[in-house]
């Protein structure tokens with residue numbers, strides 16, 4: 001069985017992360033990374049904040065996503081700068097997610113430096129908030145900056161992790177599925193025109209994360225194909241995501257969205 005590692009005490013160690021990077025487990029679920037009350041408070045702020053839409057999917061979000069700007073570097077950094085204030089307003093009274101995630105990783109990798117990624121003088125966007133309304137889904141895809149982000153300095157990382165904080169769950173649907181097979185270059189023939197890959201690309205071995213609750217943090221290796229099933233309840237699924245790039249030899253971790 002390929003099951004996630006569930007952590008109740010908010011503390012990961014480097015062996016847990018090695019399990020993830022070595023395909024031994026599909027995900028790490030950190031319970032109550034934010035409390036239910038903190039989530040409620042953050043959601044209230046998000047509801048008041050200005051959102052934008054991804055052109056094709058009409059998914060609402062706050063903050064730019066690098067993967068949608070792979071050929072628009074300047075526009076990405078410009079948007080990252082503009083969103084900074086909005087994020088500050090959302091996290092006025094609650095510890096911001098970057099410092100919380102960085103502190104947790106620092107404990108697992110005490111000799112590593114951990115910071116927001118920078119390119120020359122420009123800062124990458126620290127995270128992205130996504131609002132998935134009823135009917136939306138995220139098709140099968142992978143995230144691999146080494147392959148897709150050639151214009152960005154972070155494309156030279158050794159390993160990539162995805163951290164997603166679940167701020168609000170829908171009543172039905174919106175479950176993450178992680179496939180055992182990882183993307184490889186020859187899978188590009190299965191790429192769909194809009195976004196993602198044909199279901200033919202994935203193996204029959206997968207893990208569906210059924211018991212993720214509001215406030216949990218889910219860490220995956222995003223080079224595994226993964227998807228989010230259609231949101232079927234009236235309550236929107238709201239998440240906050242960031243990527244971490246690990247430089248093993250330089251003992252450095254950088255974050256971006």
Ligand SMILES: O=C(O)CCC(=O)C(=O)O
Nearest residue numbers: 138143164176228239241
């Ligand atoms: O929303 C999620 O749980 C996963 C998001 C996702 O697919 C990604 O960050 O690549």
